[in-house]
Amino acid sequence: MIDDMGFGAPSSFGGPCQMPTSERLAAGGVKFSRFHTTALCSPTRAALLTGRNHHSVGMGTLTDLSSGHPGYNTVRPDSAANVAEVLRLNGYNTAAFGKWHQTPTWELGATGPFDRWPTGEGFERFYGFLGGEADQWNPSLVDGTTPIEPPDTENYHLSEDLADRTIAFVRAQTGLAPDKPWFAYLAFGATHAPHHAPAEYIERYRGQFDDGWDAQRERTLAAQKQLGVVPADCELSPRPDAIPAWDDVTDDERRLYARMMEAYAAAATHTDDQVGRIVDELEKLGRLDDTLIVYILGDNGASVEGGAEGTLNEFAQYNSVPETVAFMLERIDQIGGPELFNHYTSGWAHAMDTPYQWTKQVASHWGGTRNGMVAHWPNGFAARGEVREQFTHVTSVVPTILEAAGLPLPEIVNGVAQMAYPNPAFGYAFDSAEAPEQHTTQYFETVGNRGIYHEGWSACAIHSVPWDLTGQLPRFEEDEWELYAPGDHSQAHNVAAEHPEQLARMKELFLTEAARFNVLPLDDRKTVKLNSALVGRPDPMAGRTRMRLYPGARHIAENSVLDVKNRTHSVTATVTIGEEPAEGAIIAQGGRFGGWTLYFDEGRLAYAHNWVDHERYYVRSEQVIAAGEHEVQMVFDYDGGGVGKGGTATLFVDGEQVASGRIDNTCGYLFGTSEVMDVGRDSGAPVIDGYRTPHGICTAMIDSVVIDVDPQVDRDDAGMVRTLLQRQ
Structure with missing residues (x-):
């Protein structure tokens, strides 16, 4: 899984970030052009690893903002076992590498408890980081449950280290237990900020974004149509008013913003090259054709969290310390290197979600939830280089893995009865582009932004836009719902006024699904959630001075x-x-x-x-x-x-x-x-x-x-x- 990559970023889906390994795997497998996530990090990972909707496993929010509501407490119930535990109990060796971001914050200390760390959730081995982001040049790492320093090597980079560890795991499996099946979960810190990449990768993109995000959106859409990952009649959704047109920014801003995007694209290519090293190793070991690879190009839409002007240090932004364009231009040549913690602008984030509306955090619209996904399994299905348009969702990855492994969906794990898996496997689509869509209904909700998909229709309600940081949110009943008809691939035309009865049915369906999957009560509280005593969250420092x-x-x-x-x-x-x-x-x-x-x-x-x-x-x-x-x-x-x-x-x-x-x-x-x-x-x-x-x-x-x-x-x-x- 790549972090913070929108649908319109990777070259395999028409984007400007050259990712030859994703193209290679797509050429030998299939691309899913309507694959969906939850619009936010922790919730997507919980859904991916358990096969259940994120509210069902308590991850309706970030691990940092948990509350006492069952859908938002960030505590996975034992009735929703991690896929690694299911596979381990069925004879697989299991390992996780990279980003975790699933452990409740009050359990991250050296005293644990460790049952919701990776090695307590079915992974026999873990090497990576527990939080939401990592400095790619100087990460804070954990091996199992032990904090460690990264290898003291020249020009160290975390993505390369994670690939090295994954390759070592595969080699050990092949050499020591060639007949024993294995499962590896590799979640890169890239392309989440900081956008860190070796200088030679950044140099490859020099000047490629000088004409700005508006021109890039047009180029990307044309490429997407040529690749067949969007329909030929797909329209480009409008740019939000809060994002300026490229023609309206100054020359200094253009020079800075283009360099920020060069670093992002370089990080994407560099990460994909690490995937390529793993694929090459599988091929060398004779294991590639028998290995099911699911390559998820983003855990949510592209991130607008760099703001309208981007940043050279996210922590300056986190601490409400402004960075002017003039200030950032003084350090422009350090972008992407170890001296900075850089993040591109909201304009580029929106462009990386082409052709869709909105971005990360906005679960109501496809810009927040639709991501590219590639499946590759030469000995598992015959299709090569084809596109699958069936609606799919991150919750379906676990059922698909278990189906491929010939294992039933578990009813009891470690003596605990398991909740049902809500969505079907998507293996039915591997060999059939024409197979009827099996996943026909799916709700979405993050930070109060909510949506519902049903049989081609989608209804959406924006509640909290990422760049509105005032915290002054409307009442839920005051949110204006939008409606998009089947065939409106990019949600470009709101037809709520023309179809009020259909909109009413969709809103009712959202409430039904929300009640079913622990979404209710909707929880958009912000300031209150920082006081653990008020929201029922444990705090190891409570009362201590x-x-x-x-x-x-x-x-x-x-x-x-x-x-x-x-x-x-x-x-x-x-x-x-x-x-x-x-x-x-x-x-x-x-x-x-x-x-x-x-x-x-x-x-x-x-x-x-x-x-x-x-x-x-x-x-x-x-x-x-x-x-x-x-x-x-x-x-x-x-x-x-x-x-x-x-x-x-x-x-x-x-x-x-x-x-x-x-x-x-x-x-x-x-x-x-x-x-x-x-x-x-x-x-x-x-x-x-x-x-x-x-x-x-x-x-x-x-x-x-x-x-x-x-x-x-x-x-x-x-x-x-x-x-x-x-x-x-």
Whole structure:
């Protein structure tokens, strides 16, 4: 599965991103041109791996915004076993590589529980990351349930690493147990932001997007018609008013925005090449023709979360820190490299969903839910290079896998009766383009945006558009429903006024399906969901104002430690210094794109706050700390008066003040989704570049580190919800 790729991006479906492996597999198999996802990350993955609708397994929302409602609690019930567990119990070896993003946030800590981590859900092996995104150059990784550092190789890239791990798994299976079946789930972090790709890939696309997103949409539609993945009479749906015409942006903006798209396309091609390496290995091992490959080109529509102007650092956007075009142009040549966490503009996202309306998060329309999918199984079906137009959905992947494996849909797994699989396998279409469509009804709902498909008709209601971050949502009954008739492939003509009775039937059908699959009550709450006590979500930090950490504490997610943002706090460590001046991080949180570190610099105590890579503030003592045991402390006195304000950092050694300095701005909402907290080092992309030891490893002996926080904290729940929605 590719992340955040719209229907109109890959070359196999007419898009500008050259993906030769997807074309190769399509030439040897079939393309499904009406395959659908849920419009959002966590929900699609839950539906993919369980074969059930996402609300049925509690994943109606992001793992970060869970509530007490059964459809939105992000806790998979045992009555909907993961496909890996079903296959494992039937003699398969199973492995997952890459992005997970299924574990409830309160279970992500080092103490688990681990039953909803990949290795607790049927995968015998897992190598990847647990959250929603990863720095492709410096990821925070987990092997099984153990945090690890990525391989220390020159020009490391996560997508290449994931392909290496998958190839190693296949080789081991073939060499050690050639007669034993296996199942591998590979979910790349790309092409989710950051759009990271090797420079030579970016160079291939230089100048190819200079004429902008409007011209690209026209080119893509023409290519799609030629490939037969849309009908010859398909119309281009209108561009939303919130997205400017390319002709209306300035020359500077065009230069910047084109470079952002070049990086995205490069990331897509680079990822596809890693799939190609795996396919080549299967062929070399003589396993390709017997292996069913399902290549899903996106878990939702293209992402508009970079905003109208894009960003060089998503965490600046998450923290409501603006980046002007002039500011971004100064670093234009770094786009795609390890120095930035870049994301393209909403204009390009919309173009990558050609020919459909809307984008990721908008489950009501095909731009949010329709993705390209390729199936390849030479010894399983005879069709080659054909297109299948039958309506299909991500929930049908599990039934199709089990059907192909000759296994029945399980009624009981580990002693627990299983809920029914709602949708049919799509294997019936492998060899027949004319086979009657078997999946005739499907509901959609994400962030209050909802839709219903039935026998060619589709009805849609927009409730919350991605770029409206005010949080002022209408009542559900005030939403205006649209209706699209069979034959209107791109939902270009709303016929609600002409067919009021049909619209009424479709709306009633949506409510029926919503009641059936745990969608109700519709939950569009935003600010309230940040208060775990109000929505019934466990919070491991609830009621705590002190935390003591010990050496070896590493890779701790932000929601698994006390929140030091927007409040007065202190960090106190007991350390023993040797004869040589101490170096390295005592404790660090976040990384290159936002965070803080308390560290030693040539034997001197120092503190740094990295304000979203826009500014690094340093406070450093002039006193070299002598050998022996000491208590070192940083006290941060927060100004208050809002979110992300400044404060004063004061350093103490054995109770004596040794330095004090001003921090003008702080990260108010998020340090980072791809970075973590470490004691005794600064893993990943470090908060600062000034460490004098590799990975900021501390040369002093650390006994413990205590974090104390003021119970009073300045909050902006609306801003935090905006941040959570953007980052997924």
